[in-house]
Amino acid sequence: MVVLAKGELEQIALPAVQRAAPPLAAVPEVDLALAAGGDGGRAGAARAVARACEEHGFFKVTGHGVPAPLLARVEAAAAAFFALPQQEKEKAAAPGGGSPFGYASKRIGGNGDLGWVEYLLLGVGAAGAAALPGAPLSAAPAGASPCSFRDLLDEYVAAVRRMTCTVLELMAEGLGLEDTGALARLVLAGDSDSMLRVNHYPPRPEEPGRLTGFGEHTDPQIISVLRSNDTAGLEISLRDGTWVAVPADADSFFVNVGDALQVLTNGRFRSVRHRVMVSSARPRVSLIFFGGPPPRQRLAPLPGLLREGGRRRYRDFTWREYKTSAYRTRLADNRLGNFEFDTTPPAAAAAAS
Ligand SMILES: C=C1C[C@]23C[C@@]1(O)CC[C@H]2[C@@]12CC[C@H](O)[C@@](C)(C(=O)O1)[C@H]2[C@@H]3C(=O)O
Numbered sequence: 001m002v003v004l005a006k007g008e009l010e011q012i013a014l015p016a017v018q019r020a021a022p023p024l025a026a027v028p029e030v031d032l033a034l035a036a037g038g039d040g041g042r043a044g045a046a047r048a049v050a051r052a053c054e055e056h057g058f059f060k061v062t063g064h065g066v067p068a069p070l071l072a073r074v075e076a077a078a079a080a081f082f083a084l085p086q087q088e089k090e091k092a093a094a095p096g097g098g099s100p101f102g103y104a105s106k107r108i109g110g111n112g113d114l115g116w117v118e119y120l121l122l123g124v125g126a127a128g129a130a131a132l133p134g135a136p137l138s139a140a141p142a143g144a145s146p147c148s149f150r151d152l153l154d155e156y157v158a159a160v161r162r163m164t165c166t167v168l169e170l171m172a173e174g175l176g177l178e179d180t181g182a183l184a185r186l187v188l189a190g191d192s193d194s195m196l197r198v199n200h201y202p203p204r205p206e207e208p209g210r211l212t213g214f215g216e217h218t219d220p221q222i223i224s225v226l227r228s229n230d231t232a233g234l235e236i237s238l239r240d241g242t243w244v245a246v247p248a249d250a251d252s253f254f255v256n257v258g259d260a261l262q263v264l265t266n267g268r269f270r271s272v273r274h275r276v277m278v279s280s281a282r283p284r285v286s287l288i289f290f291g292g293p294p295p296r297q298r299l300a301p302l303p304g305l306l307r308e309g310g311r312r313r314y315r316d317f318t319w320r321e322y323k324t325s326a327y328r329t330r331l332a333d334n335r336l337g338n339f340e341f342d343t344t345p346p347a348a349a350a351a352a353s
């Protein structure tokens with residue numbers, strides 16, 4: 001249940017005129033099983049990954065190797081957690097003191113964004129996860145072995161992190177980098193600042209119009225790897241600003257290029273603007289692994305990506321600086337804008353002043 005105070009639904013609802021977005025006609029797709037085979041499959045997959053990251057900043061992953069029974073157990077445990085009484089879920093609420101971690105309902109981040117969503121956000125650094133104080137994360141679906149929800153999520157994260165690293169290696173190969181482990185190492189580092197988010201979008205009440213589940217934004221990290229149940233709702237913005245709906249596919253994962261990867265590739269890969277709209281009679285449950293670098297990691301174009309005479313698009317900064325700045329913004333803000341070098345030609349700048 002998403003608990004709303006009076007007037008808050010109006011803030012989440014979109015104008016009734018807003019029509020459903022048309023479906024993305026051809027979702028770029030990469031089959032990791034094919035990439036693992038011989039016959040040039042790997043090189044072809046690396047090229048397809050790079051193309052998708054340049055064009056959309058988004059693609060679908062099939063043949064991922066994450067066991068279907070694990071996916072089913074995690075999905076059932078997530079549904080069981082969100083079905084707990086509100087006061088039980090609140091025990092896993094963010095501990096305060098500015099931490100974004102824990103359970104929250106409809107408030108996304110600390111700057112006033114609201115969505116038709118409740119969620120759990122967990123830190124999942126590669127060296128092992130910190131437990132949430134007081135969190136009732138032992139909810140297990142009836143009949144399942146009583147292993148804690150947190151243990152199950154850790155098992156899920158381990159499997160998804162492995163797959164994410166394969167995808168990051170393909171990205172590095174597609175970029176033509178000599179060091180094909182350069183991206184994966186950032187997410188595998190013991191102090192990698194990675195997170196897992198479990199989102200639950202309850203079926204929408206009997207009111208006309210679509211609701212914003214999760215407002216439009218780009219993800220600040222390097223990469224986001226998303227899986228949802230069979231309920232649609234995810235939309236992405238194409239280069240020309242058109243919004244398209246991504247058809248649900250519970251057997252696949254979806255990859256978003258994040259802001260940090262846009263910077264590491266000096267803008268060659270684009271972080272994708274996306275959102276979740278709720279117009280379904282069925283709940284949507286999604287899990288997103290956000291692969292982030294260590295806090296002290298410098299975000300600068302990867303070696304080999306700046307050809308001689310090439311211009312850097314962003315100034316020097318660390319992931320810690322970027323994240324601190326990002327978390328001061330609202331969802332829809334252009335977070336990278338503050339970190340770009342001014343590329344306005346001097347004549348145009350003079351004319352504008
Ligand atoms: C409004 C916000 C929520 C967010 C932090 C931010 O200030 C801007 C980025 C948001 C986002 C989007 C991707 C992830 O879901 C997230 C955990 C992240 O790292 O950046 C959220 C942040 C959040 O929910 O706290």
Ligand SMILES: O=C(O)CCC(=O)C(=O)O
Binds near residue numbers: 199219274
């Ligand atoms: O829940 C989803 O499907 C996507 C949510 C999202 O974009 C996020 O949590 O950053």
Ligand SMILES: [Fe+2]
Binds near residue numbers: 217218219224274
């Ligand atoms: Fe996102």
